[in-house]
Amino acid sequence: MSPRATPDHPVPGHAVCLDLRAGVHDPDGAVRAALDAPQPRGERRFLVLDDADRLVAHQLLHERLSSYGPARVVCLAVGAPGQRILSRSLTLRPPGAGVLWLLDDSDDAALRPLVDVLATPEVFDAVLRALGDVVRGVAVPSARVLEHDLTDEARARSWRQAVEGLAGPDVPALAPTDAVPAELAVLLDESVPRSLSGHDWIPAQGRAGILLRTSEEALDDAVEGYTWVRGPAGLLSGSGRRPDLPGDIERVAGALARLRTAVAEAFAAAGGTRLTAEHRGQLHDRGIELPEMPREISRAGIVPALRDHTHDLIGRGLPLRSVAARLAALSARTAPAGSAARLARLDEICGREERNRLAAQHPFTAGGSRTVALAVTAVLAFVAGLWPVAGWALGPAVGVLSAALAHLMLRRRPNRSPDGRLDGGGSTGAAPRLLGGLVGGAGGAGLGQVLGLPLWAGAVALAVAVVAVVALALRDWTRAVDDWWARVDPESAGRVVGEIRTLVVTTAVHDWLFAEVRHHCSDGAAAVARLLRGLAATAGAYPYESESEDAYGYEGSGVKEERADAPVTGATAAWSWQDWADSAGDDAWSDVPDDPPPGAGPTAFPEPAPTPAAAPYPAPARAAGAAPPWLERRYGDGGPALVDTLVADLREGTVRILDSCWAGIERDPGNAGRLPLDDRLTELLHETRVRLERDVAASPPPGAADRGERPDAARLTGVAPDAVARLLAADDDPDRTVPLCGPEHLRLLSHDPSASRQVRFVPEAMRRGATGDDIWRGTVEDVVWTRAGRHAGILRLVPLRGDVVRIVREEGAGAS
Numbered sequence: 082m083s084p085r086a087t088p089d090h091p092v093p094g095h096a097v098c099l100d101l102r103a104g105v106h107d108p109d110g111a112v113r114a115a116l117d118a119p120q121p122r123g124e125r126r127f128l129v130l131d132d133a134d135r136l137v138a139h140q141l142l143h144e145r146l147s148s149y150g151p152a153r154v155v156c157l158a159v160g161a162p163g164q165r166i167l168s169r170s171l172t173l174r175p176p177g178a179g180v181l182w183l184l185d186d187s188d189d190a191a192l193r194p195l196v197d198v199l200a201t202p203e204v205f206d207a208v209l210r211a212l213g214d215v216v217r218g219v220a221v222p223s224a225r226v227l228e229h230d231l232t233d234e235a236r237a238r239s240w241r242q243a244v245e246g247l248a249g250p251d252v253p254a255l256a257p258t259d260a261v262p263a264e265l266a267v268l269l270d271e272s273v274p275r276s277l278s279g280h281d282w283i284p285a286q287g288r289a290g291i292l293l294r295t296s297e298e299a300l301d302d303a304v305e306g307y308t309w310v311r312g313p314a315g316l317l318s319g320s321g322r323r324p325d326l327p328g329d330i331e332r333v334a335g336a337l338a339r340l341r342t343a344v345a346e347a348f349a350a351a352g353g354t355r356l357t358a359e360h361r362g363q364l365h366d367r368g369i370e371l372p373e374m375p376r377e378i379s380r381a382g383i384v385p386a387l388r389d390h391t392h393d394l395i396g397r398g399l400p401l402r403s404v405a406a407r408l409a410a411l412s413a414r415t416a417p418a419g420s421a422a423r424l425a426r427l428d429e430i431c432g433r434e435e436r437n438r439l440a441a442q443h444p445f446t447a448g449g450s451r452t453v454a455l456a457v458t459a460v461l462a463f464v465a466g467l468w469p470v471a472g473w474a475l476g477p478a479v480g481v482l483s484a485a486l487a488h489l490m491l492r493r494r495p496n497r498s499p500d501g502r503l504d505g506g507g508s509t510g511a512a513p514r515l516l517g518g519l520v521g522g523a524g525g526a527g528l529g530q531v532l533g534l535p536l537w538a539g540a541v542a543l544a545v546a547v548v549a550v551v552a553l554a555l556r557d558w559t560r561a562v563d564d565w566w567a568r569v570d571p572e573s574a575g576r577v578v579g580e581i582r583t584l585v586v587t588t589a590v591h592d593w594l595f596a597e598v599r600h601h602c603s604d605g606a607a608a609v610a611r612l613l614r615g616l617a618a619t620a621g622a623y624p625y626e627s628e629s630e631d632a633y634g635y636e637g638s639g640v641k642e643e644r645a646d647a648p649v650t651g652a653t654a655a656w657s658w659q660d661w662a663d664s665a666g667d668d669a670w671s672d673v674p675d676d677p678p679p680g681a682g683p684t685a686f687p688e689p690a691p692t693p694a695a696a697p698y699p700a701p702a703r704a705a706g707a708a709p710p711w712l713e714r715r716y717g718d719g720g721p722a723l724v725d726t727l728v729a730d731l732r733e734g735t736v737r738i739l740d741s742c743w744a745g746i747e748r749d750p751g752n753a754g755r756l757p758l759d760d761r762l763t764e765l766l767h768e769t770r771v772r773l774e775r776d777v778a779a780s781p782p783p784g785a786a787d788r789g790e791r792p793d794a795a796r797l798t799g800v801a802p803d804a805v806a807r808l809l810a811a812d813d814d815p816d817r818t819v820p821l822c823g824p825e826h827l828r829l830l831s832h833d834p835s836a837s838r839q840v841r842f843v844p845e846a847m848r849r850g851a852t853g854d855d856i857w858r859g860t861v862e863d864v865v866w867t868r869a870g871r872h873a874g875i876l877r878l879v880p881l882r883g884d885v886v887r888i889v890r891e892e893g894a895g896a897s
Contacts, residue, residue, distance in 0.1 A: 088848075094124035094868070095200040101139050102159060112145050117465045123426040125152040128200050130192070131437045133167055133182060134159030137889045140170040147177070153209055155199060157192070165829065167219060167360050168887040177214025180219040181880070184822035184829070191709040195821075196871065197775075198226060203840045203867040204876070211838035211878050217886045220838070221830060223818040226874035227808060228802045229847070233776055236717040240625050240773060241729035244766070246618035247735070249400020258405065260393075267378060268415045268599055276375040277594075282586045287368025289585070291344050296336035303329035303750075304572045309564040310495045313555055316486075327442070328502035331575045334439035341431040344581055345368055345424055348588065354423030355600065357440025364593070369585060371594055378595065383602045384747045391609055391739065395732050401620070405613035412606035414755065417599045420592040421724040423458045423584060430580045436571070443568045445494040447561030448487060448514075455513040455551065458483045459521030461513045468539025471562035473526040475539075480518005486554035489512035495562050496569075509561075605746050608754030612742060616735060619759045623766045659768055709848035711819035717799030722792035726768060730782050734765040735782075772869075779846030780869030794846040794871075802847040805873040809841050809864055818877045831880040839845030840865060843873040 099115040115127055131139055136158060146152050156173055158180050173180050180198075183192075198204055213219050224684060231239070262632045269434020283290045306324025309315055318486045337641045347367040351360040361371055387408075394404040417799050448454045458480055487509040497506035529539065591599065708714060738761050745753035795801050808817065815834065822830075831837075842865040 086124045086617040094121055096128040096155070096202065096205045098128045098196055098200055100130045101132075101135070101822060102130055103135070103141060108142055112142050116149065119564075124202070124351060125150065126202060126205050126845055127152060127154045128205065129154060129197060130196070131156055131158055133164055134780070135182070135574070136167070136169045136173065140172055142375075143170070147172075151177065153205070155205060155209055155212070156180045157196070157199070159192075160184055164239070166885055166887055167881070168889050169219065170889050171219075175213035175218040178218070179209050180799060181208075181222050182213075182219055184221060184295065184826045186280040194226065194228065194709065194712055195222075195224065196756050198224075198870070198872045198874075198876070199496070201379075201842070201863050201867050201870050201872075203220075204840065204870075206243075207840045208876060208878070209843070211840055214838055215878055215880045216831070216836070217881075217888065220823050220878035220880055221826070223815075223820040223877040223879060224874060225808060225818040226712050227805050227874050228712060228714045228762070228871050229777070229798050229802070229805075230513070230714065230716055230871055231719055231723075231773075231798060232716045233719065234514060235799075236773060239719050239723050239727060240501070240770060242724045243731060243769075244620050244623065244625075245515055246724065246728040247401060247731040248272055248620040249402040251404045252403050257410070261390055261411065262386040263376075263604060264382045265390060265411065265415070266850065267404055268595060268602055270413075271591060274375055274378060274585060276377060277372060277590065280370075282370060282589050283582065284370050287370070288644040289340065289347070289368030290341040291368070291580065292336055292343055293582065296333060296340055298330035299329055299336050299377055300575050303333055306496070307562070307566050307571075311559050311566075314495060315495070315562065316490060316555060316558045316680060323493070325498050327498050328438060328850050330569060331503065332569050335434055336575060337431060337439070337447035337574055338436050338580070339579060341436075344585060345427055347585075348420040348423050348427065351593060352419045355567065356596045358877035360593070364589075369589060371589055373597075376636065380598050380601045384605050384743055387602070387605050387609060387746075388739075388743050391613075391776035392736060401613045401735065403618040405610040405617065407611040408606045408613070412603045412610060415599050415606065417592055417596045418472060420588045423588050423592065424583060425833070427581070430527070430584065431577050434835070435577060436752070438569065439569070439574060441501065443490075443496060443565055444505050444567050445496045446509070446562060447494075447507070447508035447557045448488045449557065449560075449641060451510050451513045453498045454487075454510045458514040458517035458550070459524075459589065461546040462518040462521035463525035463528075464542045467523040467529035467532070467542050468536075469529050472529040472539065475543050475865050476522020476525045477519050477544075480515055482547065483518055483550045484515035485512040486550065487514050490558050492560065496565055509557075511694045529732070554796065554845075559632055569853070600772045601750065605752035608644070608746050609739070609742075611754035612739065612756065612758060616738070616758055616762050619762045620766060623763065642794070654790075665745060709819075711821070713769070715804070716773075717777075718794040720792070720799040722796040723752055723798075726778055726792055727773065730769050730772075730778060730785075731765065732791045733785060733861075733869055734769065734782060737760070738762060738765065774845060776846070776869050776871040779844060779871070791846070792850070794844065802873075805843060805847055808874060809843060815877065818837060818875050820879070829881055829885045831882055833880075836880045838878045840876040841874075842867055842877070844868075844870045847873060 097115045097120065099111045105111060110760075120126065125146075129143070129146075136143075136156065143156070145156065146154055154173065154177065156165060156178065158169075160182060164184075167180070167182055169180055172178065193232060199208060210219060261269065281715070283293055285294055302324075303326060306326050306329055309324055310326060347364055347369055350363040350367065355372075364371060387593065390411075391404065391408065391604060394407060395401075399407075461483070462476045462480040465479040467470035468475055487513045490509040491511065493505045494505075494509075496503075496507065498504065535540075545575045608623055627877060739756055740754055741761075742756055742758070745756060768782065771779065772782070777794065779791070779794050779797055793802075841863065845866045845868055848866070
């Protein structure tokens with residue numbers, strides 16, 4: 082039995098064990114502790130160890146166990162070998178109580194596994210029912226028990242790996258924050274919720290709206306003027322009002338600078354991390370209008386979303402420290418820095434360099450290479466001069482036309498205001514064109530005089546030359562205007578205005594409107610991260626103190642692989658239950674009277690040797706001793722599902738611990754992150770470790786529903802349950818069990834083997850899973866399937882002769 086199954090440390094659901102044997106310094110205190118021990122509602126089970134010769138003397142102690150309502154009591158009466166009669170009071174009568182008389186004077190090392198078996202609630206109830214069918218409710222037990230457990234090394238190793246799997250190693254503070262619930266995802270990016278997509282954040286009648294509209298109108302005027310100027314009308318048309326591209330661009334730059342200043346003032350005015358009514362008024366004065374908080378984004382939904390996200394991360398198998406790192410990263414990303422922090426981004430969008438670039442005066446150059454312009458004009462003038470006689474005038478005239486168009490480009494250059502206030506200067510190559518025209522025209526006229534071409538040929542050549550000069554001039558003009566516009570790039574102001582508008586909306590949503598919600602999310606995530614880091618530190622510091630079978634005082638830890646139906650060896654195996662019929666011969670008990678005189682009690686016989694003083698049961702024995710002959714132990718090195726099962730139990734328990742903190746996190750995240758959870762996690766670790774020692778964690782944690790998914794015992798221990806199935810086969814063989822008495826006690830037992838009762842028990846974990854179907858087909862139907870435990874076997878309850886058990890009816894015997 083685990084040393085934890087005491088009134089001070091009861092195993093949940095098990096019978097409360099208390100020891101009233103000689104050597105207990107305070108039997109009344111033991112009873113009080115047993116009564117105070119928590120038990121399931123409506124179920125009060127007590128497993129009492131008492132000296133066989135003190136049952137009547139302890140009548141009042143036994144009665145007190147039922148003083149607060151019905152209780153069921155199974156008493157293990159430990160008697161010395163010389164005791165021949167058992168006296169019991171009416172208190173220990175069926176159906177609420179029964180007595181098992183241990184006649185072999187078992188020591189604590191042998192008693193502990195028996196108590197562990199009997200304390201199991203299912204076995205306890207089955208034994209008590211069987212004692213109700215036995216004469217006078219007293220029987221001598223005979224047992225055969227198989228124990229499936231882990232080696233000490235396997236238990237310590239699996240526990241260490243489970244704790245490491247729960248806590249995990251230290252991880253960097255920055256961790257990914259992907260796959261978060263929708264309620265949190267809207268706080269991580271800079272998107273605008275759909276419900277706010279139609280809101281007018283910068284009204285046109287406000288200060289910022291007017292500046293925004295002014296910038297856009299000035300840019301529209303500049304783009305419209307550029308579109309007109311770059312065409313033929315921009316060069317050739319002299320009628321109407323010409324666009325003032327430099328003035329429009331100047332207005333764009335000025336409006337952009339004023340818009341930037343207004344937005345910066347708004348960011349600075351409401352630059353705190355929490356929005357107040359005063360801030361709303363200041364933003365309204367600067368032309369930024371905030372709506373009411375949308376219903377789908379509220380502080381009330383943040384902590385539930387954090388809870389679901391935390392559960393999801395833990396459920397995905399992430400260690401506590403990894404979950405804490407992700408929550409810390411979530412806290413950092415959702416923490417509002419205030420709109421003043423957006424000023425740096427505003428400078429990146431619309432800094433001084435951008436404004437200076439727009440205000441700069443860029444020169445206008447047209448015509449390309451001057452050498453090429455000279456050559457092209459010379460060729461065209463040469464072609465025009467081929468007209469006989471008239472070519473002397475027409476050839477140079479083409480050169481003059483080309484130079485005149487170049488001069489017109491210079492006068493109507495787009496970087497010059499009509500009033501001359503703004504002028505970036507420029508050059509168009511008029512002189513090279515004039516020179517090339519004169520030279521080429523003279524050459525063409527001389528050749529035309531020699532060739533004597535007809536008039537139509539000269540006229541065609543002139544037309545081609547004139548059209549080519551005009552077309553090339555228009556091409557050079559358009560290219561030059563486009564090149565100048567690209568260098569000025571006023572349209573970049575449109576992108577800047579759009580980015581400023583987007584920045585204002587993003588800031589309004591996430592830094593002003595969502596500020597309170599982001600604070601709540603950041604503080605809540607930081608609080609949970611602190612709690613998880615604290616839990617991980619507590620788990621890492623938890624000491625593992627093995628409470629393995631060494632505490633039972635067994636000698637050695639080898640694995641017994643003998644068959645369950647093999648002959649039992651040892652001091653008590655030299656005889657058989659079939660010898661009952663021959664046990665009436667002369668032996669040491671032949672002088673026992675058939676009917677003891679009335680009033681005779683245990684004091685009518687010699688007192689047994691006093692029991693050595695010992696610590697209150699069941700403190701561990703370090704005295705070495707052999708394992709009981711009725712117990713077969715099988716050690717495993719841990720199955721493939723053991724560590725994962727332990728980690729899953731610890732994670733589920735951690736989630737339950739955190740569940741008690743969410744309300745506090747909702748109210749006050751700052752203080753909730755400092756809640757002391759060390760004791761609760763230590764209790765979880767302790768409870769999981771006790772289950773690891775008690776039944777290799779085959780039973781689910783207290784309060785957790787067993788969903789049928791828990792691995793079977795074979796996958797937890799690494800030990801196959803075939804020996805248990807053989808032991809519980811349908812054939813009823815009394816020799817399978819080992820009596821807890823010696824051959825010299827046979828005369829005290831009933832001579833009717835059919836009067837005995839039998840309880841077969843197996844933990845449920847041994848038959849579930851893939852290994853549990855075929856091997857159990859030959860098992861009897863009356864097997865008691867226990868919810869927890871590492872023991873399986875048979876308890877046979879053999880009645881005593883009617884004259885051996887004496888019922889003491891008089892009351893008033895005190896407790897000693």
